[in-house]
Amino acid sequence: MLAERIGFLLAKLHQRWGAESVAVLREEGVGLTGMHFGALTLLRAAGPMSQQALGEMIGKDRSSMVAVVDDLEAEGLVERRRNPDDRRAYALEVTRRGDDWLARARPALQHAEDRLLATLDADERKALTGLLQRVLFDPA
Amino acid sequence: MLAERIGFLLAKLHQRWGAESVAVLREEGVGLTGMHFGALTLLRAAGPMSQQALGEMIGKDRSSMVAVVDDLEAEGLVERRRNPDDRRAYALEVTRRGDDWLARARPALQHAEDRLLATLDADERKALTGLLQRVLFDPA
DNA sequence: ACTGATCATCAGTAAAGCTGACGATCAGGC
DNA sequence: GCCTGATCGTCAGCTTTACTGATGATCAGT
Numbered sequence: 001m002l003a004e005r006i007g008f009l010l011a012k013l014h015q016r017w018g019a020e021s022v023a024v025l026r027e028e029g030v031g032l033t034g035m036h037f038g039a040l041t042l043l044r045a046a047g048p049m050s051q052q053a054l055g056e057m058i059g060k061d062r063s064s065m066v067a068v069v070d071d072l073e074a075e076g077l078v079e080r081r082r083n084p085d086d087r088r089a090y091a092l093e094v095t096r097r098g099d100d101w102l103a104r105a106r107p108a109l110q111h112a113e114d115r116l117l118a119t120l121d122a123d124e125r126k127a128l129t130g131l132l133q134r135v136l137f138d139p140a
Numbered sequence: 141m142l143a144e145r146i147g148f149l150l151a152k153l154h155q156r157w158g159a160e161s162v163a164v165l166r167e168e169g170v171g172l173t174g175m176h177f178g179a180l181t182l183l184r185a186a187g188p189m190s191q192q193a194l195g196e197m198i199g200k201d202r203s204s205m206v207a208v209v210d211d212l213e214a215e216g217l218v219e220r221r222r223n224p225d226d227r228r229a230y231a232l233e234v235t236r237r238g239d240d241w242l243a244r245a246r247p248a249l250q251h252a253e254d255r256l257l258a259t260l261d262a263d264e265r266k267a268l269t270g271l272l273q274r275v276l277f278d279p280a
Numbered sequence: 281a282c283t284g285a286t287c288a289t290c291a292g293t294a295a296a297g298c299t300g301a302c303g304a305t306c307a308g309g310c
Numbered sequence: 311g312c313c314t315g316a317t318c319g320t321c322a323g324c325t326t327t328a329c330t331g332a333t334g335a336t337c338a339g340t
Binding site: 200201203204207226227228229 | 327328329330331335336337
């Protein structure tokens with residue numbers, strides 16, 4: 001049965017999430033995606049880093065990162081500072097406006113997430129994210 | 141924490157699955173994707189139907205379906221017969237070759253799935269697919 | 281027979297991501 | 311100090327994917 005295939009389920013759910021998240025973020029004025037939110041969140045959490053390092057975390061190559069950071073910079077959410085220890089690389093920094101946008105986008109995305117997972121109770125949501133994390137990050 | 145965001149987890153896992161499944165299917169000769177496999181499986185299970193009906197099940201509009209069915213037809217996996225009750229629409233049918241390819245692709249994808257979910261035991265895999273199914277298909 | 285809707289198709293467009301090249305820079309060996 | 315090879319960001323070009331809007335053929339209802 002196809003509905004037991006993890007690939008099918010992932011594709012469908014990811015697609016549905018894409019539609020929901022884009023719709024919610026569009027109401028936030030700035031026309032960015034969940035991917036931009038992820039990048040900015042990682043940058044905020046891990047501190048200034050190069051485009052390439054950020055790209056590895058979100059699964060994009062250095063070439064694709066140019067456009068992503070262009071988007072963020074055009075909205076004033078990050079700054080492309082130079083890394084004084086390696087002047088080839090940037091030291092991307094989240095701006096004040098970036099923090100503000102994160103503060104607005106976070107609850108909006110949380111709301112979209114609640115809607116997406118409406119059929120699950122709190123324990124089940126925790127179980128789902130826990131299983132996904134294990135698959136993704138468990139070294140075993 | 142970003143790693144608790146369902147959107148982030150879905151995006152990463154879907155991306156990883158895409159790489160795995162494409163690699164596995166490429167070894168099967170025919171250069172099709174997991175999406176083609178899903179379409180063919182649905183067609184096999186639900187019987188002959190129009191391109192549009194099939195597109196709704198896999199989340200693509202009728203326009204995009206042209207290329208998808210072109211791919212399948214070019215490999216001889218489906219036939220575009222006419223629906224005698226509605227001559228605007230096709231009655232897509234899985235061919236013998238389509239069945240053969242499904243028989244080869246199924247275990248290959250199962251293997252990729254086993255690798256992807258290697259960190260989970262059988263019960264956990266069942267729990268994961270069950271939760272995903274609930275999110276996707278539960279009317280509540 | 282006429283009207284409005286539907287199915288498949290196509291042309292044109294847009295977004296996303298890749299490869300391969302480039303200049304600028306770094307690190308290591310000599 | 312100077313070469314060599316590697317790395318960072320950028321760009322041009324390409325491919326893939328999916329969308330919109332238009333069209334011809336067909337259907338259903340009046």
